[in-house]
Each structure stands twice: as structure tokens, then as C-alpha cells.
Amino acid sequence: MFNKVLEYTGEYKKYTYRAMFFLVIGLLFNVVQFLAVYKMIDGAIEGADGAAYYLLWLGVFIASGLIYVMFYIHGLVLSHESAYQTLKNLRISLQGKMEKLPLGIIHELGTGSLKKVFIDDIDNMELLLAHALPEGFSNVCVPVVTMIAMFFIDWKLALLSLAALPLGIIAVMAMYKAGTGKMGDFYASAQKMNATIVEYINGMEVVKIFGRDGESYRRFSSDVISYRDFTLAWYKMCWPWMALYGSFLPCVALFTLPIGGYLVYTGASGLSDFLLILCMAFAIGPTIMKAMSFMSVLPQLKYKIETLESILSAAPLKQGSSAFKGKDNGIEFENVTFSYDGTTNVINDVSLDIAPNSVTALVGESGSGKSTLAKLLVHFYDVSSGKIKIGGQDITDMTLESLNDRISFVSQEQFLFNMSLLENIRLGRPEASREEVIAAAQKAQCNEFLQRLESGIDSMAGDSGKMLSGGERQRIALARAILKNAPIIVLDEATAFMDPENEEKMNIAIAELISDKTVIVIAHRLYSIKSADSIIVMKEGRIEAQGTHEELLFKSPKYKALWELSEGTRNWSVTGGNEHINVREELA
């Protein structure tokens, strides 16, 4: 079960083996210490004379103590080096994996659960790699060797000192079994609580408006309570067994002392052997205890590794290994069907031909599937059936990188990283100079609000871009796209948050951005896409009509209605007063 994790140890695996070696040797010297004690007691009983004898064994005692500490520490240093290297490798490959997963799977896992896996669960592997594995191994190895030695000394006394062991092992196994049974529930409730807490914090705005008795707060408290209940239930299950093995295992003298004493009394065993076995038994007691304490965390680790494995082995997006080799920047959708949940189709058998360097607009009611169609083109998800091609090449046939190089996507929801606005824009083209970034920001009409900010373009964007308004975030995203200058541009409601004055300027910037490019625009305000080469009217995931503005006004009642509604709202927002009358007039 731990092989998967060890795979990520890579070249540092030898550190783990070396750690095991040093720990075993260290522990053996710990046993030698007890032997030295035995020698001194035995000397006293046998009447050994001379300080030299005792000094010698005292010296052995101190020296082996020092060696024990040094070797043990060095072993732990090595095992930690290997462990932290593995944690780094695990996190990096998880991140690589995440980039290739369909967004759907990532959403399904949830931010809270993912944070838990990325941070807490992977951190827990330290316990496995730095302690449970090397220390557990040496703490099992050394008692076994010592016990064999005990049998050579006096098998009767050796058996006696092992007599308490089965009781302890039964308790450990019972605990392991009980723990594993409850582990699934316990872990699931931890993950749920994590997800809810993250959601609660992200949705704080809504929570504040609708008060603490809202659904979100109820879920928050119920998840926190259920986590407490599961944790307690789990510990309650394990406590009795922990107490049992905790008292039996270290008690190696439980039978040895009374029965062994009797054997010595009757002459069946020698006093000297009896002392030696007792000393050795005391030496391995704590060692066995330590090995067992690792046993108790194994069920947890096993569960965490399985979760990690399930993410690492989730099916990634279908992508090829070749670069873009399409003949042009035309786009084809061939009978594309898509569903987010695997049951309801959000996109239904859509076939679409977009000529290179043309402007195509997607219009339609909210929820008709416009954004979904755009997201399929940028390969956030794999289609359920059908094909999407660029210049004749299937997008699943090229690498995600070469597809990303082709397309600039300004999505409806803008995300900014908490770094400077300059760096946020530079994401569009990482090698761009400062001047180029500033020029792109200017084209995207960012100057007006950048001037207001104290540090201008070097201001921080705040957590998820919270320092900026919706419209400002959109302009930053547009600047990113301008900087990237990809041959295909997808704009999803790029001017939705704009006031009319800024929108005018934005449209000028967009006009410059999209010249000589293949463009897909999604817009609610139809006048801005009136001059598009082709307008596609979407309805319930299907294409309802397609044509130029004039053609559609004539042949598509749906488009006509959308147009009139949009023109109505435009006048409404421009004229301000008497809006109701105005809208009605437009619709009449």
C-alpha cells in the first residue's frame, strides 16, 4: 500500500535505507547498555573484585549510550531528508496532475478537500516516511534479534518474557480492525468539514447579508459537530485497546519476575541468566511499544494514501503529444454533445463552422450553454461525444500547451492572483517587458483606475482580485489577452460590468485586439455584436438559428425578441429616468 508513496521518494530512497541501517545499529547499542548494567550487577553478585571491572562496564555503558544517541539522531536526519524530499515530489506531481484534470473533477473534489489533501494529508506522509517506516522497521528488527539471543541464553526464561506479548498483539490487532472500520466515516466527515469551512469563508458576503441562521451557517455547525462526533466515536473505539496494549506490551517482566524467580529458587535456571534475561527484556520493552504506536496510525495513513492515489490516478483530459499543426485558425464543432453531470446534456449535438479571421457572436438566454461552448473550445472539459477542431486538427490531438498558445480566453468570471496587477497582466505573456505590459493595460482602458491606485500598476490585486471592482478585473483580464496576442480570441461577456462610457472605450480596444483574428464573442447586449460576420442563436444547448444581424432579424423570431429586449435595456441604461416607459416603448 505504501509503494505508491515510495515511488515519489526517487533517488532519496537510499536515504531511507541508510536511515534504517543507522537506526537498527543505534538500537542495538541501546541493548548493549542493558547488557553493561547486567554485567555490573552480575559482577557484584559473583563477587568480582577491583574497580577496573566496574569502570570498564561503566565505560561500555556510557559509550554505547553515546553511540546509540548519535546513530539514532543521524538515522532520523536521513529519514527526514528523504521524507521532505518525497513530500515536495508528491505536491509537485499533484499540481501537475491538477493542471491536466478536467475542471469538472476539480470542482467535484472541492477547494476544501483539495486543500486538505495538498497540505494536511501530504504533511502526514512525513510521519510515515520519516518515522513509521524506518523507526518502525528498526523497532521491530532489534527486539526480534534480542529475543532470539534470549532463547540461546535460557529458553524457559525467554518464553516467560514473551508471554505478555501475545496479549498486547491481540489488543493492537483489535484496535487496528476497529480503527479501519470507522476510518472511512471519520475521514469523510473531516473532508466535508473542510469543504464547508472553505465555502463558508468564500461566501462570507452572502452569510453577512442573510444572517447567521442561513443554510450555510447551519451546514457549517452541523459539519463541525458531526466531525467531533466521528472523531470521538473513532477514539472511543480505539481507547480500550490502546490502554490494553499500552499496559501489556512494555510489561515484559510480568511473568518473568515471579515465575522466573521461582525457577531460580528451585535451581532450574541460573540467577545470572535470570538477571541477563530481565535486563534484555527491559531493553526491548520500550522498543516494542514504539513499533506498536506506529501501528495505530497506519489505518489513517492508509486512508490518506488511498485518497491521494485516487486523485493521482484520475483520468486526465484527453490530450495528444503533438504541437499545433492545423492549416489555419478556423474552428469546427462536429456534433458536439456535453454534459456536466453525465446525465443532462447542456450542449446538444452542436455543429458549427467558424471561418478563420471571422467574428462569430453567440447569443441566447441565460443558461442556454454559451459559456459552456466556449469552455469546451478551450478544453476545460472533454466533450461527451463529437469533435472540436482548430484548422482541421482535433483539439484532443494537441498538447494543452499548444492549444493554450492558440487561444486567449477572457471568461465571464475573472480570477486575479494576489500579486501585483503588472504580474497579473504579464501572465498573458510571461516574457513581456514592463513597457509592453503597460501598453497592454493602456489599450484595455486600465489607466483610468490604475492612476487612482497608490502604487499604480504595481498595486497588489488582493485575495482573488478582491481589491478591484468587477469591471476593473475584466479590464485587467482583457489586458492579459491583448498582451498574449493569440490568433483565436474568445470573449465571454467581456464588457458585462462596464458603464456605457467605458464600454465605448472597451469596444475600441476590443476592435483593435480582434483585427485579423478568429473571434468568438458572447454578449448579452446585442448592439455590440451587430456587425459580427455570423451570429449564432443558442437555445437549450442547441443552435436555434445562425446568420448575420439583418438575416436573423428577418428569419428568427427568437433573435428579434432578444434584440429588442437588448436595445430596450440599452436605452434604459443610457437615458436613466422614465425607464419603464422606455422599455415598454422599445418592446411595443
Ligand SMILES: Nc1ncnc2c1ncn2[C@@H]1O[C@H](COP(=O)(O)OP(=O)(O)OP(=O)(O)O)[C@@H](O)[C@H]1O
Ligand atoms: N460547472 C457546472 N456544473 C454543472 N452545470 C453547469 C456548470 N456550469 C454551467 N452549468 C449549467 O449548464 C447550463 C449552461 O450554462 P452556461 O454557463 O453555458 O450558460 P450561458 O448561456 O453562458 O448563460 P449566461 O448567459 O447566464 O452566462 C446551465 O443550465 C447551467 O446551469
Ligand SMILES: [Mg+2]
Ligand atoms: Mg455564460
